[in-house]
Amino acid sequence: MPLALDQLLAGFNIEAPSVALTDMQLDTRLLQPGSLFLALQGHAIDGRRFMQQAEQSGAAAILFDNGDGFVPPRLNIPCIAVPALAEKVSELAGRFYDEPAQKLALVGVTGTNGKSTCTQLIANWTELLGQRGAVLGTLGNGLFGQLRATENTTGSAISIQQELAHFAAEKVNVAAMEVSSHGLVQHRVSALPFAAAVFTNLSRDHLDYHHTMQAYADAKRQIFQQTAAEHCILNADDETAYNWLLQMPQAVVYGIDRQLPAHPGLFVYATEVKYHPQGITISIHSSWGDGVLSAPLLGKFNVSNLLAALAVMLVLQYDFETLCQTAAHLQPVTGRMECFGNQQQPLVVVDYAHTPDGLEKALQAARQHCYGRLFCIFGCGGDRDRGKRPQMAAIAEQWADTIILTDDNPRTEDPTIIIADMCTGLQKPATAHIEHSRLRAIELALSQAVAGDIILVAGKGHEDYQIIGKEKRHYSDRETVMQLLGVTS
Numbered sequence: 001m002p003l004a005l006d007q008l009l010a011g012f013n014i015e016a017p018s019v020a021l022t023d024m025q026l027d028t029r030l031l032q033p034g035s036l037f038l039a040l041q042g043h044a045i046d047g048r049r050f051m052q053q054a055e056q057s058g059a060a061a062i063l064f065d066n067g068d069g070f071v072p073p074r075l076n077i078p079c080i081a082v083p084a085l086a087e088k089v090s091e092l093a094g095r096f097y098d099e100p101a102q103k104l105a106l107v108g109v110t111g112t113n114g115k116s117t118c119t120q121l122i123a124n125w126t127e128l129l130g131q132r133g134a135v136l137g138t139l140g141n142g143l144f145g146q147l148r149a150t151e152n153t154t155g156s157a158i159s160i161q162q163e164l165a166h167f168a169a170e171k172v173n174v175a176a177m178e179v180s181s182h183g184l185v186q187h188r189v190s191a192l193p194f195a196a197a198v199f200t201n202l203s204r205d206h207l208d209y210h211h212t213m214q215a216y217a218d219a220k221r222q223i224f225q226q227t228a229a230e231h232c233i234l235n236a237d238d239e240t241a242y243n244w245l246l247q248m249p250q251a252v253v254y255g256i257d258r259q260l261p262a263h264p265g266l267f268v269y270a271t272e273v274k275y276h277p278q279g280i281t282i283s284i285h286s287s288w289g290d291g292v293l294s295a296p297l298l299g300k301f302n303v304s305n306l307l308a309a310l311a312v313m314l315v316l317q318y319d320f321e322t323l324c325q326t327a328a329h330l331q332p333v334t335g336r337m338e339c340f341g342n343q344q345q346p347l348v349v350v351d352y353a354h355t356p357d358g359l360e361k362a363l364q365a366a367r368q369h370c371y372g373r374l375f376c377i378f379g380c381g382g383d384r385d386r387g388k389r390p391q392m393a394a395i396a397e398q399w400a401d402t403i404i405l406t407d408d409n410p411r412t413e414d415p416t417i418i419i420a421d422m423c424t425g426l427q428k429p430a431t432a433h434i435e436h437s438r439l440r441a442i443e444l445a446l447s448q449a450v451a452g453d454i455i456l457v458a459g460k461g462h463e464d465y466q467i468i469g470k471e472k473r474h475y476s477d478r479e480t481v482m483q484l485l486g487v488t489s
Contacts, residue, residue: 003096005036005061005078011095012088016080019061024096024158026089033058036096038158040086041065043186051075063092090191093161100164101192104172107312108189110179110223111200111235114305115153118198119176120144120333121309126174128326129318134167136160137178139334139462143170154183160192174316181219190226196312197229200304202240203357224248231315235304236260236267252315254307256300259285268311273303275368277347277452282306288320293327298337298349299365306330335462337365340481346372346449348442348481352461354381354408356391359458363399372452375445376400377438378459380422382413389418390425397426400456402448404433406441408459409467438466439480446484457481 005019022034028050031037037054039047039062048064052073055062061078064070065085072079082088094101109118116138123144126133133144136155140147141163154177155163167175179189179197202217217240224232224244232248234241236255245251245263253260254268272283279296280303295306306327313323332338340348347369353362359378366374376396380389396403405422407415415436423429435441438460445455457477460466466475482488 005080008036008092008096009080009082012082014080014082016061017078019078021060021096024093025059026156026158028053028057028059031057031059034060036060037062038085038089038092039064040089041068041070042086048072051079087187087190089157090161090187090189093158094191097161097165100161100168103168104164105174105195105316106164106192107174107176107196107198107316108179108192108194108223108227108229109176109198109200109308110181110184110220111198111238112203114200114301114308115178115180117302117305117333117336118200118308118312119178121305121330122174122176122312124330125309125313125318125323125326128329129322131173132171134170134172134175135177136163136175143172152183153178153180154188157188157190160188176312179223181216184222184226185219187226189223192227194223194227194229196231196233196315197223197227198233198308198312199223199238199241199244200235200308201238233308233311233315235308236263237304252311254304254311256303256307266311266315268307268314270303270307273300277343277369277371277454279369280306284310284324286310286314286320288314291321291324293324295327295330296339297330297332298339298369299361300368301361301365302337335460335478337362338461338478340478340485340487344451345485346375346446346451346453346455348446348455348457348485350457350461350477350481352463353378353458356388356395359392360395360399362456362458363395366454366456367399370452370454372450372454373401374399375402375404375449375453375455377404377406377441377445377455377457379406379408379438380418381409382411382415382418384411386421389421390423393422393425393432394427397428397432402433402445403431404435404441404445406434406438407436407466407468410469411467412469438475438477442477442480442484 005016009016021036024036037059055075063082066081109115123133123135138153142148232251234251236253236258250265252266256270259269266287268286270282271285274281281294338350351362353359460477464476
């Protein structure tokens with residue numbers, strides 16, 4: 001039963017009338033009769049400008065922030081001033097939806113890279129152990145394997161609590177959510193009781209918003225400072241995380257290259273990693289015991305992601321030996337170093353890599369597993385950063401044996417100009433194949449590749465569209481590869 005307005009605000013020392021409420025909304029377009037409208041002074045839009053519209057749309061009451069002296073318009077519904085409202089929305093929404101995060105194990109994962117993979121692995125592992133796992137993040141929200149598309153990596157403070165309430169009703173045991181730096185500084189997760197909070201790594205990103213790397217790092221660290229996480233999990237191989245450990249001696253650490261014998265807290269380390277065409281085999285040394293696990297994942301960065309997910313499952317008290325045994329059945333994340341083919345075919349890897357750093361990491365990962373030739377199919381987006389085009393071509397030429405330049409999302413730019421820009425980064429441009437059609441580019445690679453070779457198809461990943469001109473057309477690398485290889489999902 002939803003709380004009335006006075007019940008919702010009880011505990012905040014704010015008096016309010018007993019007004020029945022049906023839901024909470026931040027967007028006037030979603031209001032219905034009985035809604036509570038929260039008029040936030042946002043980063044780009046001041047919701048207080050829409051208070052009259054909210055009344056007209058049927059809102060039963062409005063909460064607003066008067067910290068800057070704002071005087072609300074005269075309305076016929078209750079308008080309640082709540083100081084620092086944005087910082088309280090997570091708590092308010094939690095109370096309204098009956099604290100759903102307390103009815104399951106909630107895991108928050110932040111960091112520049114690895115969030116999607118880690119959350120998917122956690123939910124997947126939960127399912128393999130006979131329980132229900134769910135995800136909130138870039139690839140969508142929902143039960144594992146049943147994701148619904150979302151607009152943002154981390155939803156609003158209200159939508160998060162709504163999703164968690166849905167998960168609680170679905171008897172979800174573990175929910176893993178990606179937590180963006182934007183979501184942290186905007187207090188969208190501030191009232192969530194994380195059973196475990198994970199920091200994966202930090203590299204340059206989002207400086208248009210945070211301006212400095214220090215501010216970006218500080219934003220990420222708020223997952224431990226702003227929330228009441230029961231277990232804090234840090235990547236010992238990351239310099240930022242390593243420095244934080246000095247102030248977080250009880251954190252759980254995981255790592256490949258760096259082991260910390262003097263660390264007083266729990267740990268999960270990879271002592272040996274073997275890379276093969278079918279995935280990775282890792283020797284584990286941990287506070288929960290030693291063992292070996294294999295998983296159908298590619299690349300050193302996925303070893304790190306797997307260790308992070310393993311650490312989460314262990315602090316949630318799942319059995320170490322059972323986790324090692326079931327790891328072989330984990331599924332690669334859709335469009336993230338996702339593998340197609342069998343031992344009689346070349347291995348085709350579909351990945352979302354669309355930046356110089358992303359492409360280099362994907363090629364390095366593929367090379368670790370490649371016994372034959374490495375092919376790379378990629379393009380660059382139109383109407384976007386031209387400077388990365390020669391960089392990506394140079395990286396592909398450095399790591400791959402054969403490169404095929406193709407179209408990504410040309411948008412309104414001439415595809416021949418995009419590829420010409422890419423070719424300026426090649427030392428031997430005459431050796432590169434050019435095929436504007438991604439379908440024909442993949443066909444070309446498959447016609448030349450044999451068993452033992454790897455074909456990396458980079459740029460689109462999980463996306464199922466291509467933007468040509470101003471038209472968004474259906475296209476999927478994954479669907480194309482599966483059709484050409486004769487495999488089913």
